[in-house]
Amino acid sequence: MKAAPGIEVSPSADRVTISDVADALGLTKGTVSRALNNYPDISDATRQRVARTAESMGYRPLAHAQAIRTGRSRAIGLVLQTDVAGAQRPFLSDFLAGVSNAASDASWTLTVAMSSGGNEMLATMRRLIEERKADGFIVPRTLAEDARATLLNSLKVPFVLYGRLREIGDCAWFDILGEEAMRKAVARLAGQGHSRIGFVNGGMEYNFSYLREEGFRVGMQEAGLKVDENLVVNGAMTREVGRDKVVELLAHDKPPTAVLFAVDMAALGAYDAAEAIGLQIGQDLSVISYDGIPECAWVRPKLTSFRVDSKMAGGRLAELLIRHVRGEHPSTLRETAHAMLWPGGSDGPPRLTTEELANRVAGAI
Amino acid sequence: MKAAPGIEVSPSADRVTISDVADALGLTKGTVSRALNNYPDISDATRQRVARTAESMGYRPLAHAQAIRTGRSRAIGLVLQTDVAGAQRPFLSDFLAGVSNAASDASWTLTVAMSSGGNEMLATMRRLIEERKADGFIVPRTLAEDARATLLNSLKVPFVLYGRLREIGDCAWFDILGEEAMRKAVARLAGQGHSRIGFVNGGMEYNFSYLREEGFRVGMQEAGLKVDENLVVNGAMTREVGRDKVVELLAHDKPPTAVLFAVDMAALGAYDAAEAIGLQIGQDLSVISYDGIPECAWVRPKLTSFRVDSKMAGGRLAELLIRHVRGEHPSTLRETAHAMLWPGGSDGPPRLTTEELANRVAGAI
DNA sequence: TTTCTTGCCGAAACCGGTTTCGTAACTGAT
DNA sequence: ATCAGTTACGAAACCGGTTTCGGCAAGAAA
Numbered sequence: 088m089k090a091a092p093g094i095e096v097s098p099s100a101d102r103v104t105i106s107d108v109a110d111a112l113g114l115t116k117g118t119v120s121r122a123l124n125n126y127p128d129i130s131d132a133t134r135q136r137v138a139r140t141a142e143s144m145g146y147r148p149l150a151h152a153q154a155i156r157t158g159r160s161r162a163i164g165l166v167l168q169t170d171v172a173g174a175q176r177p178f179l180s181d182f183l184a185g186v187s188n189a190a191s192d193a194s195w196t197l198t199v200a201m202s203s204g205g206n207e208m209l210a211t212m213r214r215l216i217e218e219r220k221a222d223g224f225i226v227p228r229t230l231a232e233d234a235r236a237t238l239l240n241s242l243k244v245p246f247v248l249y250g251r252l253r254e255i256g257d258c259a260w261f262d263i264l265g266e267e268a269m270r271k272a273v274a275r276l277a278g279q280g281h282s283r284i285g286f287v288n289g290g291m292e293y294n295f296s297y298l299r300e301e302g303f304r305v306g307m308q309e310a311g312l313k314v315d316e317n318l319v320v321n322g323a324m325t326r327e328v329g330r331d332k333v334v335e336l337l338a339h340d341k342p343p344t345a346v347l348f349a350v351d352m353a354a355l356g357a358y359d360a361a362e363a364i365g366l367q368i369g370q371d372l373s374v375i376s377y378d379g380i381p382e383c384a385w386v387r388p389k390l391t392s393f394r395v396d397s398k399m400a401g402g403r404l405a406e407l408l409i410r411h412v413r414g415e416h417p418s419t420l421r422e423t424a425h426a427m428l429w430p431g432g433s434d435g436p437p438r439l440t441t442e443e444l445a446n447r448v449a450g451a452i
Numbered sequence: 453m454k455a456a457p458g459i460e461v462s463p464s465a466d467r468v469t470i471s472d473v474a475d476a477l478g479l480t481k482g483t484v485s486r487a488l489n490n491y492p493d494i495s496d497a498t499r500q501r502v503a504r505t506a507e508s509m510g511y512r513p514l515a516h517a518q519a520i521r522t523g524r525s526r527a528i529g530l531v532l533q534t535d536v537a538g539a540q541r542p543f544l545s546d547f548l549a550g551v552s553n554a555a556s557d558a559s560w561t562l563t564v565a566m567s568s569g570g571n572e573m574l575a576t577m578r579r580l581i582e583e584r585k586a587d588g589f590i591v592p593r594t595l596a597e598d599a600r601a602t603l604l605n606s607l608k609v610p611f612v613l614y615g616r617l618r619e620i621g622d623c624a625w626f627d628i629l630g631e632e633a634m635r636k637a638v639a640r641l642a643g644q645g646h647s648r649i650g651f652v653n654g655g656m657e658y659n660f661s662y663l664r665e666e667g668f669r670v671g672m673q674e675a676g677l678k679v680d681e682n683l684v685v686n687g688a689m690t691r692e693v694g695r696d697k698v699v700e701l702l703a704h705d706k707p708p709t710a711v712l713f714a715v716d717m718a719a720l721g722a723y724d725a726a727e728a729i730g731l732q733i734g735q736d737l738s739v740i741s742y743d744g745i746p747e748c749a750w751v752r753p754k755l756t757s758f759r760v761d762s763k764m765a766g767g768r769l770a771e772l773l774i775r776h777v778r779g780e781h782p783s784t785l786r787e788t789a790h791a792m793l794w795p796g797g798s799d800g801p802p803r804l805t806t807e808e809l810a811n812r813v814a815g816a817i
Numbered sequence: 818t819t820t821c822t823t824g825c826c827g828a829a830a831c832c833g834g835t836t837t838c839g840t841a842a843c844t845g846a847t
Numbered sequence: 848a849t850c851a852g853t854t855a856c857g858a859a860a861c862c863g864g865t866t867t868c869g870g871c872a873a874g875a876a877a
Contacts, residue, residue: 151516
């Protein structure tokens with residue numbers, strides 16, 4: 088009595104099952120299972136015998152058959168946000184490659200879902216958890232107050248943040264030291280002779296913005312420069328907003344000769360602003376940014392930026408998550424990496440003083 | 453006797469199981485299962501009673517518990533290639549969103565893996581199949597001769613191509629009518645007064661290249677123009693190669709006043725070539741392309757291109773695949789959609805004749 | 818009435834694993 | 848030699864579903 092069946096399950100369903108292995112060894116499948124899972128009540132001799140024949144027979148357990156008993160299916164969950172402005176897109180491919188490869192290496196798989204953010208994203212995660220489609224999650228683009236972390240914590244589902252949290256609970260994370268990059272960028276600009284340096288930050292809903300701003304400030308202090316609060320703005324995640332912010336800074340009566348951006352996408356807006364006003368990027372106005380999106384190399388002059396290795400990040404996140412699911416304590420699962428300076432021609436010694444620059448700007452408007 | 457355990461499986465493992473539903477109804481779980489799966493030996497009354505209480509109790513079957521018996525887990529497999537030149541990246545996010553959303557709507561999930569292509573990609577697919585991590589595959593970027601299709605066919609695993617195959621076997625596909633876009637592009641250029649139109653095709657390993665070239669030729673014929681084979685080149689998938697191809701075409705003694713590209717990424721190279729030679733895109737040289745990547749809007753003048761709705765494509769592919777897995781015959785699962793003209797300033801009436809253009813080019817080199 | 822269908826459901830096997838429990842055989846101490 | 852304690856495995860239950868099989872009851876045909 089067959090119901091509407093769909094595709095015939097290929098008769099080549101000749102997978103090697105645990106029972107096959109057991110029969111070949113003259114053991115029961117229970118014993119084989121315990122041997123493979125390192126139960127203490129199996130003799131070393133048997134354990135090795137089992138391991139060898141399982142290997143030679145090409146036995147690999149079906150993750151979802153295990154999952155029905157254990158609740159774990161060796162799957163990493165990744166929920167992406169669809170409509171975020173810009174910056175995510177260029178890295179997505181590399182990031183996925185990193186996660187996917189690391190997962191494969193551990194015989195894990197990657198389940199991805201996309202949702203529009205907010206509550207819908209939480210609902211999506213809930214569904215994946217409830218249906219046991221993911222044993223844990225990678226949480227990209229950590230927010231200053233991240234409801235995803237809260238949810239997963241309360242559900243006791245393992246997760247690893249890409250980015251840090253303001254109040255560090257017991258969670259695992261991986262992050263690139265954006266603050267360090269900002270610090271170095273300021274040092275570089277100061278070394279070129281800039282003393283009035285503006286800072287265009289990203290959206291304050293993201294935690295990285297706080298870190299990068301702090302890095303900017305530390306850098307200024309180390310360079311012996313004073314931060315003019317009028318030259319510190321935020322909320323620039325897109326080219327358009329970046330443009331507007333630069334115009335805003337340049338309209339100051341003592342405009343900055345250099346502007347540091349927290350985000351490449353916004354920094355591209357500086358080119359538009361410069362073109363509109365008639366300034367040469369890299370000479371009249373120096374720009375340094377962060378992310379290392381491909382567009383950096385396409386604009387003229389090339390945008391000096393701190394490049395993030397997204398593929399590596401994805402790989403590290405996956406490994407940390409797997410270790411977390413396997414039982415390691417989250418507080419031991421924290422890693423950072425450095426962004427790498429990727430020099431272009433967008434920064435250099437100031438050709439104009441702030442006064443001259445102010446005149447140029449005034450003349451253009 | 454517990455083995456090294458890992459994270460405690462959350463005690464909130466209070467999912468509603470099929471037994472719960474059965475108990476609540478005074479039926480056996482077998483009956484409930486058959487009722488929910490529309491077996492013919494269940495009375496309509498019972499079927500509806502079961503459906504209602506299952507719904508009200510919030511019962512949703514565990515996909516991987518079903519899979520152990522049925523072999524299907526309601527998962528779409530998507531294997532992406534890591535190192536392809538360019539064009540994939542900009543659309544990945546939209547494409548994933550489309551696939552993911554369509555999958556979610558049907559209570560399916562999306563398993564993605566990335567690999568470097570060729571045999572490694574086939575091995576990755578094999579692994580996913582063997583481990584039952586995917587019930588079927590979406591095969592993006594169809595090649596002229598696609599080993600993936602061959603493999604999946606021989607394994608009798610359902611799949612849907614994004615793109616068509618040269619020799620249409622019994623497979624399902626979704627595709628955008630690139631040839632139609634090329635045809636319209638030629639008509640547009642001809643209408644603007646161009647008579648010498650070059651064509652820079654993509655790599656001939658991709659099947660779409662054959663289609664688009666055919667579209668170009670049909671368009672030329674319909675416009676009453678003769679194709680100069682010297683002005684038809686291929687293999688341009690990147691900005692750099694695109695640039696070189698344009699230079700090559702312009703070096704012709706009767707250079708084209710308009711160039712049609714099969715791929716945006718390559719068309720961007722035309723801007724570099726034009727800048728090097730000192731030509732105005734849109735006036736001295738008209739360019740129309742295809743894909744609709746975001747960069748089209750960032751270059752000056754904006755690149756006229758035929759935009760592909762990747763999100764929609766992903767969604768359609770997912771739905772077709774699901775229907776395929778459910779048993780519909782692949783030959784009934786074929787869809788196409790249109791690319792949409794996205795006008796920029798990169799094309800227009802020719803300012804120069806081909807002779808004048810040749811002189812300009814000669815002067816510049 | 819009797820017999821044959823048919824409709825409808827319960828019982829139980831099954832999928833491929835994991836985990837608990839019980840026990841035979843081997844220690845080692847008395 | 849006896850007895851308690853280990854060691855190492857078999858047996859069987861279990862996870863959450865699906866599918867087969869058998870049989871009861873009601874209706875149809877004889």
